[in-house]
Amino acid sequence: MKIRSNLLGPVVLAFFIVGIAGTMIANYWNTEKIKIPVKYKTGEFAGEYNPADIRGSYTLEDINKSFQIPVEDMARAFGFGDTDHKNTIRAKDIERTYGELKQGELGTDSLRLFVALYTGRPHTPEETTLLPNQAVRILKEKAGLSEQQLEELNKIKIDISSLKPGDDVQTEQPVESGGLEIKGKTTFQDLLDGGLTTQEIEETLGTPMGRSGDKVRDYLVEKGLEFKEYKTKLQELADSKN
Amino acid sequence: MASKRQTAGRKRTRIQLVFFVLIAAIVINHSLHEAGMSIPILSSASIHAVCPFGGVVSIYEYFVKGTFTKKIHESSWVLMWITFAMAALFGGVFCGWVCPFGTFQEWIGKLGKKLFKKRFNRFIPYSVDKWLRYLRYLVLALVLYMTAVTGKLFFEEYDPYYALFRFWTGEVAISAFVILGLVIIANLFVERPFCKYACPFGAVLGLFNLFRFFSIKRNPITCTDCGACDRNCPMNIPVATADTVKNHQCLTCMKCTSEQKCPEADTVELMAGKMKEAA
Numbered sequence: 006m007k008i009r010s011n012l013l014g015p016v017v018l019a020f021f022i023v024g025i026a027g028t029m030i031a032n033y034w035n036t037e038k039i040k041i042p043v044k045y046k047t048g049e050f051a052g053e054y055n056p057a058d059i060r061g062s063y064t065l066e067d068i069n070k071s072f073q074i075p076v077e078d079m080a081r082a083f084g085f086g087d088t089d090h091k092n093t094i095r096a097k098d099i100e101r102t103y104g105e106l107k108q109g110e111l112g113t114d115s116l117r118l119f120v121a122l123y124t125g126r127p128h129t130p131e132e133t134t135l136l137p138n139q140a141v142r143i144l145k146e147k148a149g150l151s152e153q154q155l156e157e158l159n160k161i162k163i164d165i166s167s168l169k170p171g172d173d174v175q176t177e178q179p180v181e182s183g184g185l186e187i188k189g190k191t192t193f194q195d196l197l198d199g200g201l202t203t204q205e206i207e208e209t210l211g212t213p214m215g216r217s218g219d220k221v222r223d224y225l226v227e228k229g230l231e232f233k234e235y236k237t238k239l240q241e242l243a244d245s246k247n
Numbered sequence: 248m249a250s251k252r253q254t255a256g257r258k259r260t261r262i263q264l265v266f267f268v269l270i271a272a273i274v275i276n277h278s279l280h281e282a283g284m285s286i287p288i289l290s291s292a293s294i295h296a297v298c299p300f301g302g303v304v305s306i307y308e309y310f311v312k313g314t315f316t317k318k319i320h321e322s323s324w325v326l327m328w329i330t331f332a333m334a335a336l337f338g339g340v341f342c343g344w345v346c347p348f349g350t351f352q353e354w355i356g357k358l359g360k361k362l363f364k365k366r367f368n369r370f371i372p373y374s375v376d377k378w379l380r381y382l383r384y385l386v387l388a389l390v391l392y393m394t395a396v397t398g399k400l401f402f403e404e405y406d407p408y409y410a411l412f413r414f415w416t417g418e419v420a421i422s423a424f425v426i427l428g429l430v431i432i433a434n435l436f437v438e439r440p441f442c443k444y445a446c447p448f449g450a451v452l453g454l455f456n457l458f459r460f461f462s463i464k465r466n467p468i469t470c471t472d473c474g475a476c477d478r479n480c481p482m483n484i485p486v487a488t489a490d491t492v493k494n495h496q497c498l499t500c501m502k503c504t505s506e507q508k509c510p511e512a513d514t515v516e517l518m519a520g521k522m523k524e525a526a
Binding site: 007011018021033036037089092194215 | 255256258262280281282290293296318325326328337340395398461499501506507516517518519520
């Protein structure tokens with residue numbers, strides 16, 4: 006049986022059309038990450054979406070779907086109130102716009118904190134996480150925060166009205182005397198490069214280590230563990246190496 | 248008026264053009280989508296979502312954790328199996344008829360042909376070159392290993408295809424641009440240099456050529472040993488000395504067949520079963 010060009014061409018096209026259409030009908034075809042955060046596994050909020058798992062690629066629309074926070078509120082909170090396409094603003098756009106400032110960091114974790122406070126769910130922000138003034142105003146207005154929470158927010162709020170994209174943004178923070186600083190972006194490879202052994206990491210986490218490129222924070226959140234708790238332990242371990 | 252042989256060759260280039268334009272349109276639409284606007288109807292998937300090699304690099308993760316490598320989705324997995332099914336039947340047909348980066352190299356190669364005429368694609372002696380062709384298996388092994396260890400798309404930083412189709416985004420690593428530049432320069436001397444020496448997906452698909460259902464077959468009875476098949480093979484495969492082409496580099500482009508460059512009728516064909524010998 007011979008195959009000619011005039012048959013092979015249509016056969017090639019048919020393979021793709023039938024294959025893709027078939028998997029679409031079977032509801033398997035998917036070209037993007039389903040941006041749904043993990044759920045709390047234990048405690049009062051078990052079964053609810055965990056804001057700690059919001060990633061840089063999540064758009065405000067994605068977050069709205071999981072947490073029912075109006076996109077408009079999130080956009081205004083982070084200085085994007087005048088933007089035309091608010092739905093497609095991603096968490097990492099906040100990080101790109103403000104990033105690391107002298108006072109701390111305004112980025113994805115700020116959005117996680119905002120979402121957590123707005124929805125009354127627990128989230129321990131990183132020590133350097135900031136929130137814009139208008140985010141705090143919106144939270145005061147809509148989230149019913151306690152006095153203690155408001156006091157905490159006053160310590161981390163920042164005026165972004167004078168900041169334009171790129172202003173005051175510092176590049177990588179210099180690492181002090183070669184020491185490893187455990188952050189949300191720290192990967193297992195960073196831990197290994199910082200002198201920690203696989204055994205030490207696994208003993209500290211009480212779970213097998215993720216792959217070298219995995220971020221420790223994301224890995225722990227996926228396992229339903231609190232990053233903050235392990236961050237301190239890992240930092241102590243890293244400090245002991247210096 | 249175009250001869251039947253020319254028309255046969257054009258059918259492949261038309262299919263290539265369809266896929267090149269489709270991928271380019273999807274990738275541009277992805278950028279538009281990121282900017283908050285996109286063309287309706289047309290997919291705005293990422294380039295990774297429409298690349299079957301994403302499925303290959305996810306194999307380890309899929310079978311160990313049941314998930315895909317970061318940036319890879321079900322679509323890549325589906326496209327990988329579609330491509331494998333085509334390869335089981337026709338070998339490297341994806342490379343020869345579909346891959347937009349292969350198409351791009353063929354266009355650059357046309358410039359090389361104009362510059363060097365008959366010397367184009369003949370600079371490296373085949374005795375040396377045939378061993379260099381196995382380099383792509385080293386690339387494949389490295390990519391699979393590093394992807395499995397890091398959980399990231401390791402090849403993205405070196406992928407000239409990614410550099411070509413995402414050059415305006417600021418997301419492409421310098422290393423990928425450098426490799427793209429090297430491929431373009433090499434392409435002025437050699438046909439499809441990336442496919443020949445470095446493409447990890449071509450390496451996988453090339454394995455199917457060993458047992459594909461439809462193979463390039465030569466009838467030694469009617470063959471006049473004119474060498475037209477050898478001269479016209481973009482991958483420098485010695486078709487004239489094989490009864491069945493099982494070379495891992497064959498693209499199933501059909502340039503060697505009696506439908507295109509072989510001057511003898513029914514002598515070199517893409518077919519299943521035994522070649523009918525001339526009376």
